[in-house]
Amino acid sequence: MGDIAYQNKDVTAKVMAEALKGKSLAPFGIHQLKIVDILPTNLPVIESNELRLDNLFLLSDGSIGIMDYESAHNQENFVKYINYMARVIKRYAINHELDRIKQIKMIVIYTADVDHAEAVYDLGGIVLKIEPTFLVEADTKAQYDRIRQRIDAGERLTDEELMELMILPLTVKGKKEKQPVIISAVELAKRIADRKQALEALAGILTFSDKLIDEAYKRQIKEEMRMTQIGQMLIDEGMEKGMEKGMEKGIQALIEDNREDGVSEERIVEKLQKRFSMDRGKAEAYLQRFTRS
Numbered sequence: 001m002g003d004i005a006y007q008n009k010d011v012t013a014k015v016m017a018e019a020l021k022g023k024s025l026a027p028f029g030i031h032q033l034k035i036v037d038i039l040p041t042n043l044p045v046i047e048s049n050e051l052r053l054d055n056l057f058l059l060s061d062g063s064i065g066i067m068d069y070e071s072a073h074n075q076e077n078f079v080k081y082i083n084y085m086a087r088v089i090k091r092y093a094i095n096h097e098l099d100r101i102k103q104i105k106m107i108v109i110y111t112a113d114v115d116h117a118e119a120v121y122d123l124g125g126i127v128l129k130i131e132p133t134f135l136v137e138a139d140t141k142a143q144y145d146r147i148r149q150r151i152d153a154g155e156r157l158t159d160e161e162l163m164e165l166m167i168l169p170l171t172v173k174g175k176k177e178k179q180p181v182i183i184s185a186v187e188l189a190k191r192i193a194d195r196k197q198a199l200e201a202l203a204g205i206l207t208f209s210d211k212l213i214d215e216a217y218k219r220q221i222k223e224e225m226r227m228t229q230i231g232q233m234l235i236d237e238g239m240e241k242g243m244e245k246g247m248e249k250g251i252q253a254l255i256e257d258n259r260e261d262g263v264s265e266e267r268i269v270e271k272l273q274k275r276f277s278m279d280r281g282k283a284e285a286y287l288q289r290f291t292r293s
Helices: 011-020 077-094 140-152 159-171 175-190 195-208 215-260 265-276 280-292
Strands: 035-038 056-059 064-070 104-110 120-122 127-129 131-134
Touching: 011 035, 011 195, 064 077, 077 104, 077 127, 140 159, 140 175, 159 175, 159 195, 175 195, 175 215, 195 215, 215 265, 215 280, 265 280
Parallel strands: 064 104, 104 131
Antiparallel strands: 035 056, 056 064, 120 127
């Protein structure tokens, strides 16, 4: 995959798989397509030393999309792409499901280091057509400023903006020049109010810029992701406890109001069971508890 690879097989990959579902490919310059689903990449092996295929999607037009990232262009990569496509075809052939393949798209995302590349490799007996897109055309500063303003305002990012933030470092030429953009993108992601989006943004930056980030900084990003996950779990737990507390206040109010009106304990228990969908034992326990208070 050139200088960029998906080697994160832990929570990062899981977060990314969920994050990419339903997302538009517009940030890559492919405006008409969305990712419908993430397909398994455990493809049949044709050669023993094959490179791992990490990006296989079902796209909104019914086609299968193979996505690869390159920071340099050379014709040897076409051999790799042919191999990828052959392995996808082989999987369906083994299962006698070739009729399920509507079309295979070989999508190649070139970082800002590449401004042109051939789209067709014609060998006569075989013609390989790729769909190249070039991030060199992206306006890095404009994208950063727009996303920062949205985050500063506490607004939720659109799917397209979230994807733009993930790939922001790739829109800059040069490995050295990408470093400060990686740091800026990570710091921006950490400030996203929506914890789920923050987690997805961090996973995306880590994934797309994998080969550009040193191991120490990778560990920092992963630690931030873990803290973000823990934070979200605490928020969810707090909401659950808040709902439980709110329900208990409602139970207490019902019991006190009915006792003031002289309603029998048997009738109050029946009301609690019906109103709050609880069993008789729990209803009686609440009645006893709030009768004492």
